Amino acid sequence: MARKARTLHTCSECGYSSPKWLGRCPECGSWGTLVESGATPASSSSARVPSSLTPAAPATPITRIDAAASTSLPSGIGELDRVLGSGVVPGSVVLMAGEPGVGKSTLLLEVASRWASLGRTALYVTAEESVGQVRVRAERTDALKETLYLAAESNLDVVFGHVEQLKPSLLIVDxxxxxxxxxxEGVAGGVAQSRAVTAALTTLAKTSGIPVLLVGHVTKDGNVAGPRVLEHLVDVVLNFEGDRQSSLRMLRGIKNRFGATDEVGCFEQTAGGIREVPDPSGLFLSHRGQTPDGSAVTVAMDGVRPILAEVQSLTVDPVAKNPRRVVTGLDNNRVPMVLAVLQARAGERTNEKDAYVATVGGMRISETATDLAVALATWSSLHEQPLPPKTVVVGEVGLAGELRRVPSLERRLAEAARLGYEYAIVPAGEKVRVPGMRVAQAATLREAIGLARPS
Structure with missing residues (x-):
């Protein structure tokens, strides 16, 4: 005799299920996230042998499968294609997550417009705005195209009806x-609903070959909102991020079944919409005719992409007894350590000055390869002596004052040489030859300061 159905409580953060309510989820540790998600029938006491089903199509040898059906198509936006691998793969499902107001909807509307401008049909489904609101934004960003269709729907069955009528080659759901x-059962955005919607759209993509781009919200921790199963169902997970105080936007791959996840796309938020930045180094270098004191140019790696960045340091007499350390765009713990090494190993009296260290253009750098730039920019500010013109510095500073090698050094310097830099100060121990650039190696921070003194 079959037992009664059991009520399940599912965590809205990670999808963990429990037959009873719990205040804290045992899986992810979140409080108050277990909600009742309906009942599941209990298994019968007697085991059943599943009956065999006739497959709709026979299994095919892998050598007879046409690979051309999965050839990627250009989206019309080069930075997006870079992150996706080589473009949009037919039948793929891409989830783009990001904070509210960062520009996800504007970017995907631009994708739909570029897609339509190539003579293909795109369907943009919005469940958060009216078609009038999207139309106004499309006018502002010059995204009006005849083969771009809009639908303001939140019912998934109605969306499938639109797909059946239009037969688009691209579907965007926002x-x-x-x-x-x-x-x-459940409300929109809940565990059951989010899982069911994503699974249905994934099935639609796989059976019809229509690529589907989904917009996803994020939690306060920066993770994709909803159960973790959403990231497992889709093919690609992208994170669109940026500081509200800056126009720079970065598109990063978190998961990608068709390519690498270390590529980064750069965009700029403007009054006319989202603009591609194929050469982002120019955003982070101040336009100046003469190199000022307190400034050093370095090369940071964002994924596999080298980006030139300017680090500035300002040292002034302290107002209070304890000197201040104000850091913007860099590691708040790393910069004071580099200033301490600059004092202990190079004899610079950084403890007698307030130090304000920042990057230019709103760039955020977390890697240690910028240590040497922080040290030389601070030294330059202390002595009011600028570094030699067209100079780039790269290196990690150790607590003993030694300079440590950094990965992809030759690739970094090649990018600097492409932008016209002629002199580089790098850690000793690695043979680097870059055409058109003179490379000087230093084993210690004190040696690097000697190389940075204008002759």
Whole structure:
């Protein structure tokens, strides 16, 4: 005799299920996230042998499968294609997450417009705005195209009806947390609904070959909102991020079944919409005719992409007894350590000055390869002596004052040489030859300061 159905409580953060309510999820540790998600029938006491089903299509030898069906198509936006691998793969599902107001909807509307401008049909489904609101934004960003269709729908069945009528070659859904699947219990954005909507759209993509781009919200921790199963169902997970105080936007790959996840796309938020930045180094270098004191140019790696960045340091007499350390765009713990090494190993009296260290253009750098730039920019500010013109510095500073090698050094210097830099100060121990650039090696921070003194 079959038992009664059991009520399940599912965590809205990670999808963990429990037959009873718990205050804290045992899986992810979140409090108050277990909600009732319906009942599941209990298994019968007697085991059943599943009956065999006739497959809709026979299994095919892998050598007979046409690989051309999965050839990627250009989206019309080069920076997006760079992150995706080589373009949009037919039948793929891409989830783009990001904070509110960062520009996800504007970017995907631009994708739909570029897609339509190539003579293909795109369907943009918005469940958060009206078609009038999207039309106004499309006018502002010059995204009006005849083969770009809009639909303001939150019912998943109606969306499938639009797909059946239009047969688009690209489907954009904004957002997956606001869509509702009829017949599934729970509210839109809940665990059951988000899972059902994503699974249905994934099935649609795989069976029809239509690529689907989904907009996803993020939690306060920066993770994709909803159960973790969403990231497992889709093919690609992208994170669109940026500081609200800066126009720079970065598109990073978190998961990609068709390419690497270390590529980064750069965009700029303007009054006319989202603009591609194929050469982002220019955003982070101040336009100046003469090198000022307190400034050093370095090369940071964002994924596999080298980007030139300017580090500035300002040292002034302290107002209080304890000198201040104000850091913007760099590691708050790393910069004071580099200043301490500069004092202990190079004899510079950094403890007698307030130090303000920042990057230019709103760039955020977390890697240690910028240590030497912080040290030389501070030395330059202390002595009011600028570094030699067209100089780039790269290196990690150790607590003993030694300079440590950094990865991809030759690639970094090649990018600097491409932008016209002629002199580089790097850690000793690695043979680097870059055409058109003179490379000087230093074993210690004190040696690097000697090389940075204008002759």
């Amino acid at each position: 957002s997956v947390q606001t869509m509702h699947a009829p017949g599934v």
